[in-house]
Amino acid sequence: MPLDLIPVPTTASAACCSPAPGPTMDATDAERTARTLKALADPARLRLLSIIAAHDGGEACVCDLTEPVGLTQPTVSHHLKVLAEAGFVTREKRGVWAYYTLVPDAVRALTAHLGAHLLDGPGA
Amino acid sequence: MPLDLIPVPTTASAACCSPAPGPTMDATDAERTARTLKALADPARLRLLSIIAAHDGGEACVCDLTEPVGLTQPTVSHHLKVLAEAGFVTREKRGVWAYYTLVPDAVRALTAHLGAHLLDGPGA
DNA sequence: CCGAGGCATCGACGGATGTCGATGTTGACA
DNA sequence: TGTCAACATCGACATCCGTCGATGCCTCGG
Secondary structure: OOHHHOOOOOOOOOOOOOOOOOOOOOHHHHHHHHHHHHHHOOHHHHHHHHHHHHOHHHEEEHHHHHHHHOOOHHHHHHHHHHHHHOOOEEEEEEOOEEEEEEOHHHHHHHHHHHHHHHOOOOOO | OOHHHOOOOOOOOOOOOOOOOOOOOOHHHHHHHHHHHHHHOOHHHHHHHHHHHHOHHHEEEHHHHHHHHOOOHHHHHHHHHHHHHOOOEEEEEEOOEEEEEEOHHHHHHHHHHHHHHHOOOOOO
16 A cells, blocks of 8 residues: 555644554454453352362362352353363262362463563563 | 251262362452453453553553454443453543553452462462 | 544444253262 | 262343444544
8 A cells, every 4th residue: 555645644743543562462362361261250150269279179069069159050060161161170070979170270371371461561 | 947857868978068168259259350350351352451551651542442453443442441440441531532551450459369269269 | 613533422233141940961879 | 770869951031241333522723
């Protein structure tokens, strides 16, 4: 595109609309990070993770979780599935019970990723 | 409800359904944290924050943000409002332009809060 | 005083999400 | 083998959320 076709802002008094000095988060990364954050952005799921983390060994079965959060068993199962798909917990079936275990590295990876892009960003 | 009406699990072979050893995140805190996380759990808002953080001084005006994210101006304005209400950015109007500034402490507070409840939880 | 431009708000629409009851699946035990 | 219990899946519903076009507000320049 010819540069002389771009209208020069003759009345632009101050310096505004600079393109973006440093590199920013690309669309793919933003989508992945947003999906991971969505898994955490729910009161029930936060409480479930907190209860699991409070248990010895960082694991708990569904029957430990249904009553404290005040939701039905299918709903709790659904939330645990969301957390598992996001990588925050792993599922292990022992006999009749299903034990969910916290994955601390998933939490650490998320917080580190946010910090890298928003705090110690390459542009700062 | 009379306790003797509760059927005793005579066949409960293993130890399951323990109440919860350590203290967990209460409902109010979970709701507040979830609301803050929801503000971040969107690809457009993550990119907006990233672009703002990449600018010098951690501030940018709306005209800097509309084109990179590929959304209309009203949509960008809406996302910025969500981010401002969650405390991640502050708005300052200079002349005709509105400058949004990143609040790093908001990001740090969130990640620290998550870590405190899910990693170095009081029960671990 | 009037026009232009940057930004916020409004109203509406489609899609995603949380919740439930009902049902299926699977393992333990008699 | 049949029954019970724990958990997952399904279908349905209400609600929330992201997006847009249209419009209003406010500031600057003429």
